[in-house]
Amino acid sequence: MRYFAGLVFLVLVLAACSSNSVKEEKDLEKFITAEKMTGVFGLFDNAQGSFILSDRKRFRDSAYLPASTFKVVNALIGLETGKVKDDSTVIPWDGITRRVPEWNQDLSMYRAFRVSSVPWFQELARRIGKDTMQRWLDTLGYGRKKGRAVIHQIDSFWLDNSIKMTPDEQLGLMKKLYFDQLPFQRRTGEIVSRMMLMEDNSNYRLSYKTGWGIAENGDSIGWIIGWVEENKHPYFFVLQLRSSDAQVDMPAARLKVLKGILKELGFMEGKK
Incomplete structure (x- = not known):
């Protein structure tokens, strides 16, 4: 029933995007262009059933590698299949020194998620296995809008441009996670949330x-997906960014853009 509810929501999302419940606010793009990037921001007000989009077409049609936003799904599947017991489960460091110091140590799932450790979640994907992972992606309909997401390399398919997600798919995933509308046990969703x-x-x-990866042409791709709650009311958002400027600090820029837009829309002051 939860999976059916999730499918119903996705249909409603797509329908809503062609209705009067969508408000396109091009002025929000100023926060993106100020950081020398292109992209799109989308917000869904659950109570009103309405969207605010900086660019309606980009929201529906632009698709890029999910990068580390896939850690949400990877974690859900890892927990559901018992490959990790809970967020305190530790995967030992493999001894390979990498560019992010926080990754070079034994990490619990909670800490690995927070520092977005690529090698930790690559190992989790290997433990899940290609066949099991593919079944779950098919069940979730992950990346289906641009064609069925097919796994070629189990520990890099979310990083190598072999599967892609659109902003509306990412936003729909966040809403279904929040409202326990995904085909996982409630406990699984609660841990990831x-x-x-x-x-x-x-x-x-x-x-x-967050997510950060490289497109086929070398452009830097950034994501932030999630929700903001004020007065116990959730608003779901997605931010997708793209830059060809190698000097852009994507990790800092994406959060700056997100908070700038949220504040512009009246969030983060407890007045919603």
């Missing part, structure tokens, strides 16, 4: 997962 909570104060709760 807890790992996504990055800021929690008296005004708002901000939950998200």
Whole structure:
């Protein structure tokens, strides 16, 4: 039933994008262009059933590698299949020194998720296995809008441009996760949602997962997907960015753009 509800929501999302419930606010693009990037921002107000989009066409049609946003799905499948017991499960460091110092140590799932450790989640994907992972991607319909997501390399398919996600697919995934509409046990979703909570104060709760990868032509691709809660009311968002400028600091820029847009829309002050 939860999977059916998720499919129903996806249909509603696609239908809503062609209705009067969508407000296109091109002015929001100023936050993206200020960082020398192109991209799109989308927000879904669950209570009103309405969208705010910086670019309607980009929201529906632009598709890029999911990069580390796939850690959300990887974690869900790992927990559901028992390859990890909970977010305290540790995968030992393999001894290979990598460019991110935080990755070069034994990490729990919670910590690996928070520092977005690529090797940790590559090992989790290998433990899940190609056949099991493919079955789950098919069940979730992950990346289906641009054709069935087919796994070629189990520990890099979300990084090598072999599968792609659109912003509307990413936003739909976040809403289904929040409302327990995915085909996983409630406990599984709760653990992943807890790992996504990055800021929690008296005004708002901000939950998200970032992603950063390289497109086929060498452009830098950035994502932030998640939700912001004010007065116990969730708003779901997706930010997709692209830059050909090698000097752009994507990790810093994507969060700056997200918070700039959210503040422009009146969030993060506890007044929603």
